[in-house]
């Protein structure tokens with residue numbers, strides 16, 4: 247099947263188009279670096295595969311996500327490049343288009359965001375642009391789907407057509423001599439365009455350099471040529487470096503093209519973005535506004551809206567649903583084993599977690615809003631000063647915010663951080679961010695012990711996660727980041743009012759993961775745990791305290807004694823919580839054999855004090871990344887050592903913090 | 916004069932970006948902040964935090980340390 251690959255600057259709408267043409271729901275957001283890995287999807291008309299890639303400014307990769315793109319270009323087979331350009335930022339976008347045309351594969355340009363260009367008073371004559379660039383251009387609005395049909399038709403039309411005689415050619419003037427020389431040295435055996443390789447090499451493309459080192463013996467000669475050319479260039483006063491010279495040549499070309507194809511009718515400034523920025527990035531208000539946003543999010547999730555909804559759902563599960571199931575099972579004459587398994591195991595376990603779905607969706611809604619509005623990049627800027635003081639940069643805050651939803655995409659998002667050690671550090675810290683899976687645990691405990699201050703207690707747990715992360719970052723960066731300077735450059739996109747549909751979709755896509763986990767991990771876990779409570783050394787249907795689970799949990803109990811929760815029940819639920827942190831709640835529902843969250847809270851108040859509840863919540867927050875996160879850390883760091891470190895340091899910290907809470911708190915209460 | 920010497924809201928032409936470290940320099944070139952273009956210093960964050968500048972109709976943010984290596988006239 248033919249494969250088409252999406253290339254373009256960050257935040258130009260590649261993934262929006264990908265979703266539109268393939269019917270998938272990949273991650274879309276209004277900042278640079280949303281997509282960090284290659285995604286493949288089938289075109290709706292079944293005529294090929296579309297490949298979504300991270301956004302890049304140029305083909306010389308600086309960060310891990312950008313490497314994916316150049317790697318793809320150099321090593322993978324595909325038919326056609328689909329280059330998405332932002333019509334409102336043509337000057338910058340065409341820099342990349344030139345590099346892609348020079349690559350020599352057939353290419354189609356999707357001229358996106360023409361709605362934005364129009365509101366800024368820009369008109370683009372795309373027929374003329376088509377002629378000047380010598381490639382087909384289709385104007386689209388990826389967000390609404392306008393023009394996307396035409397684009398997909400154009401995409402699959404004569405896919406084999408190679409660009410025989412490219413219309414478009416950039417003359418690099420002074421560099422042409424060096425380019426010619428390099429072309430003659432390069433071997434003819436690879437199917438990559440040699441002129442493209444020569445230009446990329448001179449520009450300082452690291453990946454192309456490694457490619458040449460691998461496939462070609464005389465790279466020192468090339469290096470020498472490059473050095474001499476650069477020296478001469480500087481001596482002649484043409485530019486301070488080859489890279490900038492090449493940029494200037496392309497820029498002149500782009501400018502002359504744009505002069506011919508664009509007409510600017512009215513120069514109305516983007517006043518809305520500027521107005522909002524004046525407030526949210528204000529010197530004094532910037533940080534308070536972000537904190538206020540978080541506060542409203544917590545109040546809505548835990549107080550104003552989420553809790554009443556969760557209570558309704560809880561009443562439904564424990565009332566009509568359980569009764570209905572019990573009747574149904576009785577009617578079909580199910581054995582008491584099956585009845586207990588379904589009602590005490592599955593309904594208690596899975597239902598006990600599902601009741602928190604409303605709260606989780608409210609949280610995800612806010613995170614999606616943050617992602618799609620354009621505020622995310624501003625948060626990174628506002629936080630940069632604080633992040634700098636702990637040896638990281640503002641960009642590392644983005645994976646952390648994403649981590650509030652789920653740690654797995656958070657760890658992935660660290661790919662956009664340029665410096666390798668900073669990225670590693672961000673990966674290690676992200677699991678300390680309190681993800682939505684921990685939320686059921688908090689909701690359960692604050693409901694039992696801190697009814698009046700629910701939102702406040704939970705908020706303080708989130709803050710605890712952040713504070714611990716910062717301290718850990720300080721320590722690690724002291725040990726780890728010696729000699730590596732942290733850098734911070736980020737693009738601030740214009741604000742966009744998130745579309746209701748997009749917002750709902752991205753909320754749903756995140757929430758779906760939670761529900762799916764309820765159907766798989768938590769379901770399986772519940773059955774397994776229930777069986778462990780059902781069976782014991784002395785046979786089946788034993789008393790809970792004589793079950794296998796009590797034995798296993800009992801081994802751990804003494805370890806947790808100093809933390810305030812030295813019961814086998816706590817030990818067992820923490821052990822199972824490694825699978826996924828919601829399982830802690832599922833296990834408790836099963837162990838304490840209660841029909842719903844309200845009565846579980848009643849039972850808990852006899853086993854825990856407010857203080858030990860707090861210590862327990864802090865422990866659940868910090869103790870180990872869940873299984874899925876550990877697997878992602880392993881993949882992203884490609885190191886067993888760092889994976890183990892991420893687990894062990896979290897355990898140690900959790901233990902220390904909980905012991906401090908319980909012991910010091912015990913002096914006062 | 917360098918970029919951080921500008922008063923908030925004023926514009927100038929970039930004259931030199933060669934003193935910045937290589938990584939940041941490439942990023943800036945990518946985003947169109949090169950010698951000869953017009954920049955506007957929009958805002959500076961408190962406590963020595965990053966600055967926000969506008970180039971070619973688009974905003975970006977970089978650290979004050981790096982901004983102070985950008986010569987303008």
Ligand SMILES: Nc1nc2c(ncn2[C@@H]2O[C@H](COP(=O)(O)OP(=O)(O)OP(=O)(O)O)[C@@H](O)[C@H]2O)c(=O)[nH]1
Nearest residue numbers: 256257258259260261262275279280281301387388
């Ligand atoms: N107004 C308008 N907004 C658009 C259009 N296409 C995409 N967007 C918005 O632009 C933002 C970026 O979209 P994405 O699809 O995530 O962009 P991307 O190119 O995949 O971004 P990266 O993965 O970061 O490289 C989102 O907020 C979209 O809603 C369009 O045609 N018009």
Ligand SMILES: [Mg+2]
Nearest residue numbers: 260261280281
């Ligand atoms: Mg994308």
